[in-house]
Amino acid sequence: MPFSTQKENFLIGHMPALPHPLAPISRLPPEVLAIIFESCTWAENLFSLRDHEGFPPEQIGWMKVSHVCRRWRQISLGHAALWSDINNQFMSQPLLDMMVQRSARHPASLSLNMSKLDTPHFLSLLNTQNMLWLQKINIYLPMISPSAQQQCFSQFILDFTKESNIAPVLESLTLQHEPRDPIPIRDHSQPPPSNSHEAHPPLSFVSLSTGDFECPV
């Protein structure tokens, strides 16, 4: 049998297994691939990072889809919803910043354990620009946190209660503080904060848990 025929037969025999530009996956519209990628976040969410401590991020969870091919990378990086569940519990600082950058003004959820953040990084994550698109904020301040972290936490609460519309799409705010010293949540030199619902219209859930907050009437 001529070599060319052998080669042709080999290729035909292996055709179903070979990736091809006309393969069904290549013909899916970008929006369908984006839905599949979002399903991957549901199936293999950030908490799966717990089982992979020390693994490079690109080998963990659904983020791998951005490393499959150029098209998948382009679609996944352009789909802000994919990066909008931001949690520093199991993520390195560069990965956290990358998530914030890629969530690109899509309504996002931000969960921070302050024991894993330095103060400048905390402030940069909760700057006024980022606050514009945060839909859920969950901040946990453990008892062992240094006083600088406690002050930072306190300042965040103070700013939040004093200023209107700093978080126009915020729907849920959860602040967890393990008690050591009470944390003041009002600046006595200032007039009482306005009603939180008026100041933050979409905010429908606020939880202050397990801590001592000094909040004079």
Place this chain on the structure above:
Amino acid sequence: MPTIVSVDDSTVPGEGSSRLLLLVSSDNKHIVVEEDIMSRSRFISKQVEGFEATSQRHAILLPFSSFVLNKVIEYCSHYRGYYLLEDDPDAAPPGRSPVREWDQEFLDVDRNMLLRIIKAAHYLEIKSLVGSCARAIADMIRGKTTEEMREILGVENDFTPEEEHSPSSKCTG
């Protein structure tokens, strides 16, 4: 864009309590189906509204095979009359809820068929079916390496070696 052709009354049975639609697949198979069954498809519903405006009978030409179309009709028939939250226009994007038990069996097909079904469901705007297919595909690649994902879904690695090993892609996921 869908192509709509006029058909004569003998092709589509007359209007009764349950009207009938004629769907024509890309392999030119004519499939008659009750309108109620296909009402889960927003695409079909919009087409039917258009028919009512012109008071003409029509067939709807669809760009996928009868094999795929029959699978979609099977799905719609199973959930006929059921309210599925994912199909609500105000519902969250599809693919973020567990796959229903019946859907798991229904979608126990080979990779290419699954991809054809999700493409058809997207075309027909059946969000619940898109979501179930997306979850099924996500489950196929869960916990797999990028190389395994490529093999499972038949994707070609078109990154250059330089791109694959660039720090910007390595350290930032």
